[in-house]
Amino acid sequence: MMADIPAIQTEALVKRYGPRGTTALKGLDLTVSPGEVFGFLGPNGAGKSTTIRILLDLIRPTTGTVRVLGADPRSDPALRSRIGYLAGDFVADARQTGRELLTYLGDLRGGVPARRIDEFAARWDLDLGKRIGSLSKGNRQKIGVLQAFMHEPPLLILDEPTSGLDPFLQQQFVAEVQAAARRGQTVFMSSHVMSEVQQTCDRVGIIRAGTLVAVEHIDDLRKRALRKIEVHFDTDAPVVEAAGLSDVVVDGTVLRGKLAGDADAFVKALARHHVVDLISEEPELEELFFTYYRHEEA
Secondary structure, eight states, rough: OOSSSOOOEEEEEEEETTTTTTTTEEEEEEOTTTTOEEEOOOOOTSHHHHHHHHTTSSSOOOEEEEEEEEETTTTTTGGGGGGEEEEEOOOOTTTHHHHHHHHHHHTTOOOOOOHHHHHHHHTTOOOTTBGGGSOOHHHHHHHHHHHHTTTTOOOEEEESTTOOOOOHHHHHHHHHHHHHTTTTTTEEEESHHHHHHHOOOEEEEEEEETTOOOOOEEEHHHHEEEEEEEEESSSOOOOOOOOEEEEEEEEEEOOOEEEEEEOOHHHHHHHHHEEEEEEEEOOOHHHHHHHHHHHOOO
């Protein structure tokens, strides 16, 4: 694919369910560049999965245009072999073994070397000889990750990809996405895991009630986020004032609050006191959404 052709492009995309039903997408304009890792963020019901299903031609838009890897997914059936797709709750034939399923899907995609499948399974500590129906949800999701990545497609579309994975495997997933990006693959993924988004994405789009309310670089998004701060002192907590610090509550030797933006001024303010412990929590994506929406409405 030529570098100047977007990997994903939608224009005035609308999806209504039934003549009087819900409008899931309201004129979505979205562009994802080749080789980009793009996070598609929003609360449940915002329109993320509807968008992904339209990109894959699993459902059709009411109006608007869609281009995926430069092609119309409605008229180019060969396009699916160039996409790796993973749903949040991966479903497969419970009677097959993992190896049988992956070999079958690999053949459909032009042949995936058995060695590549084995190497991936080894990295993920996955026994491909077991029947899928006997696996835990987490191990089924591992197979889902493998089938999406194994043919190294130019585009990966991942819908809540780490659902069911423990924190260690979430980090393994991050490593796979980073490796895909180094190979020049485009990754389009929805996620509710802030650390995952921060470690992988170049840009993020925030969707609300079917409308794209923002597209930002990940560093700019982090500046909007409010981190929860808890500081323990050796004596009664002092009054601390610093840029970006809000919602301060003092309880004996403990100060709690929220911090936005650069932490430099806050850390320098603390340096004048004896700090026993400092805890900083990454914000939940849902909290970030609500913060951003309140900002837009204001």
